Amino acid sequence: MSKPRKQIILGHYLGGVNHSTVWSDPDAGSQIDFATFRHAAQAAERGKFDFFFLAEGLALRERQGEIFDQDVIGRPDAITVLTALAAVTEHLGLIATVNATFNEPYELARQLATLDHLSGGRAGWNIVTSSDAFTGGNFRRGGFLDRADRYTRAEEFLAAARQLWDSWADDDIVADKESGQFLRRPDAGSFAFSGRQFDISGRFTVPRSPQGQPVILQAGVSSEGREFAAGGGPDAIFSPYHTLAEAQAFYRDIRQRSGVPGRPKVLPGASFVLGDTEADAIERHREITYAQISGRGAQVLLETVWNRDLSAFDPDGPLPDVDPDTEAPPFIQGRARIHQNAPETVAQWREIAEANKYTLRELAIHVFGRTEFVGTPTQVADRLDAFVQSDGSDGFIIGSHLTPAGIDEFVDRVVPLLQERGSLRTEYEGTTLRDNLGLPALTGQVTPARV
Known part of the structure; x- marks a missing residue:
């Protein structure tokens, strides 16, 4: 018996807090003008995406x-933007990234539950953590939270938020026919x-x-992150x-750890470049990539791991011949530390660069x-x-x-092909x-108080 065809989940992320956006393009829009967010969200909904x-x-x-x-300056608050988008969309999910380290369960649970009501059940939360003292300086808590405690706080935060959402049952508010009151x-x-x-x-x-609880997403592939993802925490995880x-190896690992069929969903971030021919697409991709990651931008990206000034090294030359500085304070402040073991990471990168003859920028x-x-x-839809x-x-969570x-091109030229082969909805199911x-759906019972 053939395996049933999976329905592809699609999210759309709006680039802006990373190196994915080409700001030099004359058609690039503002990161604070509501028209930017409205255009992107409505295009995603037209393409029957699951969420924004x-x-x-x-x-x-x-x-x-x-x-x-x-870097980007002026990125507004995500929940506020998504609340506004709830008024100009009907089916599209609305997911905000919010830090569990620098917020409180009652306040955030209230904001997300409100968004879920205002959107008719379309709210989601991408839960992230931080041990970054630089970012923590903007908050009363500062940078006190040790890295080892990040997931402890995140797990408790999510448990507390879920208890708050579950403190009301579905039938807690009923209409009294005699009095006409609730x-x-x-x-x-x-x-x-x-x-x-x-x-x-x-x-x-x-x-x-309406959903009982907002949908929960999480990013993190460390052993702690995988355990959190598979232990009943999130509904979906970024790969x-x-x-x-x-x-495939990551997908199998998460499924084995979870033991729950189909949960959590696994959704890598992805980008696309289209062309009328494959050669056209490859050339366009090269041009876009070099506009996204300039020589200066490449130096700064590698500085996050080398933790030292790399401006003297030619972006179109070999990798820096110096070792990462593991003793100095962070050279780059405000970026998430994805690579924790700098010497090991640099050693791996040197092997990749040597095998592929990569320059600093190409790496x-x-x-x-x-x-x-x-x-x-057709090729993009097939792959x-x-x-x-x-x-x-x-x-995938698709960006441009x-x-x-940028997402318009994907919606107009790739989405119809996925729909034709039965891998993507033609109408929203719910x-x-x-x-x-x-x-x-998470319905019904009041969660007992945890004391």
């Missing part, structure tokens, strides 16, 4: 004590949570939302792997790029579909080099984000 996703930037990044001149169960919203990170109690003010073999493009689909619309059907992922109109992702 916003990353988070809590601090202006610095290099050697000065704001990096090629009645509430006397203890509706009551909660008490006590743990290492949080000790809170009271009444949650927002009744149970950073570019090649099918690496992606930066290789190691900091996303899963890329380059070719004609994307094959990746999912081969269990490299359950779908051009904000906000009314909530959980419906469209194939996740169970």
Whole structure:
């Protein structure tokens, strides 16, 4: 019996807090004008995407004590933007990246439950953590949280938020036919949570939302992150792997750890470049890539691992012949530390560069790029579909080099091909984000207080 065809999950991320956007393009839009977000979200909904996703930037990044001149300034608050988008979309999920280190469960649970109500059940939360003292300086908590405690806090944060969302049952507010008024169960919203990170109690003010709970996403592929992802935490996890073999290994690992069929969903970030011929697409991809990662940008990306000034090294020359500085304070402030063991990472990169004859810039493009689909619309549809059907992922979070109109090309030229082969919906199946992702609705019972 043949394996049933998987339905591809598609999210759209709007580039802006990384090196993916080509700001020099004359068609590049503002990162704070609402028209930018409206265009991108409505295009994604036209393409029957599952959700629209916003990353988070809590601090202006610095290099050697000065704001990096090629970085993004003025990125607004994600939940506020998504609340506005709820009014101009009907089916698209709305997912905000929010840091569990620098927020509080009651406040964030209330904001997300409100967004879920206002959107009719389309809210989601991408939970991230931080041990970055530089970013922490913007908050009362500062940078006190040790790296080893990040997931402890995240797990407790999510448990507390879920208890708050579950403190109202589905039938806690009912209409009284005789009086014409709405009645509430006397203890509706009551909660008490006590743990290492949080000790809170009271009444949650927002009744149970349409999904029961917002959809939870998480990024992180360390052993701790994988355990958190597979242990009932998130509904979906971001995968950073570019090649099918690496992606399949990660997919199998998450499924084995979870033991729950189809959960969590695995969704790598991806980009695309289209051309009328494959040769056209390859040439266009080369031009776009070199515009995304300039020589200066490549130096800065590698400085995050070398932790030293690399401006004296030719971007089109060999890798720096110096070792990373593991003793100095962070040379780049405000970027997430993806590579924890700098000497080991640099050794691996040297092997990659030597094997492929990469320059400094070419290595930066290789190691900091996303899963890329380059070719004609038919080739991109074929490769994307094959990746999912081969269990490299359950779908992709698609971005473009051009904000906000870059996604239009994918929607107009690739989406119809995926729909023709039965791998992508032609209409939305349900009314909530959980419906469209194939996740169970969380309904019904009040969670007992954890004391």
